[in-house]
Amino acid sequence: MVVEPGLVSQYIHIALVVATYWIVSILTVFVNKALLSSNEVNLDAPLFVTWFQCVVSALICTTWSKLAKFFPHRISFPEGHPYCMDVVRKVLPLSVLFTFMIASNNLCLKYVGVAFYYLGRSLTTVFNVVLSYSILGQRTSFGCILCSGIIIGGFWLGVDQENVAGSLSVVGTIFGILGSLSVSLYSIYTKRVLPLVNQEIWLLSYYNNVYSVFLFLPLMLVNGEFSVVYNYSKLSEPFFWTVMVIGGLCGFAIGSVTVLQIKVTSPLTHNISGTAKACAQTVMATYWFNEHKPLLWWLSNFIVLGGSAGYARIKQLDMETAHHSQKYTQLRA
Incomplete structure (x- = not known):
C-alpha cells in the first residue's frame, strides 16, 4: 500500500503536536512540584507561585494583543479589552472559578507526590456527570455512570493504599477533590461564557489570567504570603526567578498545546492522549523520586485510567448516536 506524501506529513505533524503536549504537560507538573515543595526553592507561598504564573500568561497575552495591532498581517489575536466594564461583568464570575481551579490544583500538587497527583484529581469525570445533570439537566447513559463508579472505586483504593x-x-x-470539582464547574460555565466572547478561546484565556492577577491578591493577603515572600532568603537569587519564569511559561504553554492538540486531532483523542500521558507521568514520577509502590496502588491507577478511557469512548458513541438520530429525524421531516 502506497501512502500519499501529504498524509505522511499530516501524520508527522499530529505526532509532533501530541509529543509536544506530553513534554509540556509532564514538564509543567514537575516544574510546579519543584516550585511548590522542593528543598531547593523552599518557599511556603503556593498562591504567590500560582499568581506569578498568571502574571506571566497575562503579559504574554497582552504583548501578543499589542503586536497584532502593529503587525496585523503577520500576527493574529482576537480583539478584546479586559478592562471594559461590560467584559468584566460577563467574564469575572468565570474568572473566579478559573482562579479557584488553578489554586486548588497547585495546592493539591504541593501536598501530594507527583505519582499520586493524577489519582488525587481523578474525580473530574464523576463531577462532570453529576453537575451536567444538576446544572444543565443533561442525562448520562448507564455506561458513563458505570465508568464513573469504576473511577470512584479506583480513587478510593488509591487513597487507601x-x-x-x-x-x-x-x-x-x-x-x-476540590480541584476536580472546580475543573468540572469551569468546563460547564465556559460553555455559557464563550458565546459572550464570540467563541474566542484565546480571548477568554487572556481575560481569565488578567482578572486572576487581581483575584489572587486578597487570597495571598489572607494566607499571609506577602510576609513570607518578603522574608524569603532567595528572593534576589537568579535561580529562583529563572525557575519561576519557566513555571509561568509552562503554565501558558500547556494551555496553548492543549488547544492545538484538540484542533489537530479530536476531543476524544485528546482525552486518550491525556490518559496515556498520565500513566507515563506516574511511572516517571515513581522512578524520579525513587518511590516503591505496592501492586494494589498500581492497580488503583489502572482502574482510574481504564474508567476514564472507557468514559471518553462511551461518551463519543453516545454523541454519535444522538447525532445520527437527529439527522434521521430531520430527513424524515
Missing part, C-alpha cells in the same frame, strides 16, 4: 503506606496527605487529597 496511600494511607496504608503512611504517605497519605488528607489536605492534599481534599484539594485534589
Whole structure:
C-alpha cells in the first residue's frame, strides 16, 4: 500500500503536536512540584507561585494583543479589552472559578507526590456527570455512570493504599477533590461564557489570567504570603526567578498545546492522549523520586485510567448516536 506524501506529513505533524503536549504537560507538573515543595526553592507561598504564573500568561497575552495591532498581517489575536466594564461583568464570575481551579490544583500538587497527583484529581469525570445533570439537566447513559463508579472505586483504593503506606496527605487529597470539582464547574460555565466572547478561546484565556492577577491578591493577603515572600532568603537569587519564569511559561504553554492538540486531532483523542500521558507521568514520577509502590496502588491507577478511557469512548458513541438520530429525524421531516 502506497501512502500519499501529504498524509505522511499530516501524520508527522499530529505526532509532533501530541509529543509536544506530553513534554509540556509532564514538564509543567514537575516544574510546579519543584516550585511548590522542593528543598531547593523552599518557599511556603503556593498562591504567590500560582499568581506569578498568571502574571506571566497575562503579559504574554497582552504583548501578543499589542503586536497584532502593529503587525496585523503577520500576527493574529482576537480583539478584546479586559478592562471594559461590560467584559468584566460577563467574564469575572468565570474568572473566579478559573482562579479557584488553578489554586486548588497547585495546592493539591504541593501536598501530594507527583505519582499520586493524577489519582488525587481523578474525580473530574464523576463531577462532570453529576453537575451536567444538576446544572444543565443533561442525562448520562448507564455506561458513563458505570465508568464513573469504576473511577470512584479506583480513587478510593488509591487513597487507601496511600494511607496504608503512611504517605497519605488528607489536605492534599481534599484539594485534589476540590480541584476536580472546580475543573468540572469551569468546563460547564465556559460553555455559557464563550458565546459572550464570540467563541474566542484565546480571548477568554487572556481575560481569565488578567482578572486572576487581581483575584489572587486578597487570597495571598489572607494566607499571609506577602510576609513570607518578603522574608524569603532567595528572593534576589537568579535561580529562583529563572525557575519561576519557566513555571509561568509552562503554565501558558500547556494551555496553548492543549488547544492545538484538540484542533489537530479530536476531543476524544485528546482525552486518550491525556490518559496515556498520565500513566507515563506516574511511572516517571515513581522512578524520579525513587518511590516503591505496592501492586494494589498500581492497580488503583489502572482502574482510574481504564474508567476514564472507557468514559471518553462511551461518551463519543453516545454523541454519535444522538447525532445520527437527529439527522434521521430531520430527513424524515
